[in-house]
Amino acid sequence: MMRIxxxxxxxxxxxxxxxxxxFQILDIxxxxxxxxxxxITIYLLFAFCLLSIxxxxxxxxxxxxxxxx
Amino acid sequence: MxxxxxxxxxxxxxxxxxxxxxxxxxxFYEFYYNLPTELESENIIIExxxxxxxxxxxxxxxxSGDTNKDESYLYGWALKFPDKFTENVVSTDISYTxxxxxxxxxxxxxxxxxxxxxxxxxxxxxxDIEYLQSGFxxxxxxxxxxxNIEDMxxxxxxxxxxNGDYYGRSNSGVVIRNGxxxxxxxxxxxxxxxxxxxxxxTFSPDEFDVDNAIEDSAYQAWSFGPALLDKNGFPLTEFNxxxxxxxxxxxxxxxxxxxxxxxxxxxxxxxxxxxxxxSELSILMNKLGCRAAYNLDGGQSSLMTMYGKIVNQPYKxxxxxxxxxxxxxxx
Numbered sequence: 001m002m003r004i005x006x007x008x009x010x011x012x013x014x015x016x017x018x019x020x021x022x023f024q025i026l027d028i029x030x031x032x033x034x035x036x037x038x039x040i041t042i043y044l045l046f047a048f049c050l051l052s053i054x055x056x057x058x059x060x061x062x063x064x065x066x067x068x069x
Numbered sequence: 070m071x072x073x074x075x076x077x078x079x080x081x082x083x084x085x086x087x088x089x090x091x092x093x094x095x096x097f098y099e100f101y102y103n104l105p106t107e108l109e110s111e112n113i114i115i116e117x118x119x120x121x122x123x124x125x126x127x128x129x130x131x132x133s134g135d136t137n138k139d140e141s142y143l144y145g146w147a148l149k150f151p152d153k154f155t156e157n158v159v160s161t162d163i164s165y166t167x168x169x170x171x172x173x174x175x176x177x178x179x180x181x182x183x184x185x186x187x188x189x190x191x192x193x194x195x196x197d198i199e200y201l202q203s204g205f206x207x208x209x210x211x212x213x214x215x216x217n218i219e220d221m222x223x224x225x226x227x228x229x230x231x232n233g234d235y236y237g238r239s240n241s242g243v244v245i246r247n248g249x250x251x252x253x254x255x256x257x258x259x260x261x262x263x264x265x266x267x268x269x270x271t272f273s274p275d276e277f278d279v280d281n282a283i284e285d286s287a288y289q290a291w292s293f294g295p296a297l298l299d300k301n302g303f304p305l306t307e308f309n310x311x312x313x314x315x316x317x318x319x320x321x322x323x324x325x326x327x328x329x330x331x332x333x334x335x336x337x338x339x340x341x342x343x344x345x346x347x348s349e350l351s352i353l354m355n356k357l358g359c360r361a362a363y364n365l366d367g368g369q370s371s372l373m374t375m376y377g378k379i380v381n382q383p384y385k386x387x388x389x390x391x392x393x394x395x396x397x398x399x400x
Contacts, residue, residue, distance in 0.1 A: 011086050018090035019097075031311060032239045032258065032293065033102065039240065040101060 146327025215389035223377035227395035234293035237391030242292030259294030261363035267326025271296030
């Protein structure tokens with residue numbers, strides 16, 4: 001169960017990062033549409049940051065446990 | 070490396086992720102920008118102040134001098150341009166005159182071969198500012214609402230119309246239409262303000278203050294830009310815009326209170342019209358004699374209608390837009 005959850009979170013992190021890269025490119029070509037700064041993507045950005053922290057902490061814990069072994 | 074004890078190959082993760090990115094991007098775009106959503110208006114009404122003198126009797130006497138008895142139909146700004154207006158409505162395919170409005174449309178070309186540029190200039194005189202109006206797609210202030218200019222023009226009874234700043238594609242940028250402030254949040258674009266007294270001014274994002282605009286009796290304000298001329302009416306060489314290469318263009322030009330122009334440049338059609346760069350557009354507006362000029366939404370949006378019929382040759386037959394600027398008789 002935990003393994004499945006981890007893979008979902010890792011892939012979700014990749015998806016959100018990819019989404020923001022797409023939005024950034026679109027904003028370069030059409031800044032008026034403001035893909036990055038609108039009221040929905042602000043929440044997506046928050047989710048992306050939170051996921052990044054969770055995944056990084058998970059990775060660090062895993063490395064730490066491996067070292068102990 | 071983390072262990073990966075499942076039968077799902079690693080490359081499949083990335084393929085599915087890439088597919089999800091594509092699907093979510095398109096879904097977000099459709100949901101956020103194309104799904105019709107009414108926006109909440111700030112609903113600040115800007116009253117026409119006593120200083121807006123276009124129809125003030127003493128001002129009329131001041132600018133008319135000895136009025137010819139035959140020109141008794143002239144009033145307001147029409148007194149400044151008596152030869153432009155007619156006592157009765159006279160309309161042709163390329164012109165319209167009445168006691169209130171005078172529009173003359175010309176089709177122009179410059180250069181030749183694959184460099185040819187075709188552009189349309191509507192030279193506009195109005196007796197009072199309220200003959201120039203803005204229209205919203207489907208009469209609704211919102212995101213995702215779009216309507217063809219020719220349909221909007223016919224619905225609103227416009228003599229001549231152009232596309233506006235496509236405010237509906239953005240969630241910021243000042244929107245003042247027909248004396249009402251719908252959105253007061255500025256963005257990073259230049260702003261164009263048309264006041265009740267007929268003046269038009271352009272502002273950089275740092276210069277613009279919506280409270281000042283309201284206090285000065287703003288009638289319309291658009292957020293797209295850039296401004297095309299400096300404060301003295303000379304062409305600019307640098308622009309607050311990332312869309313400076315060759316493109317179809319729509320421009321609102323200003324000479325003096327009561328005298329304006331709509332300019333639409335066709336583009337992306339080699340052999341007919343390549344479009345204009347922002348620099349070329351700036352030079353054109355200066356050559357036309359404008360004191361101020363403001364670039365509106367271009368590309369596929371650039372479209373001009375007269376009596377509800379398209380007069381230019383828009384790229385890919387144009388597209389539905391969120392707003393228009395039009396000249397119309399008042400009922």
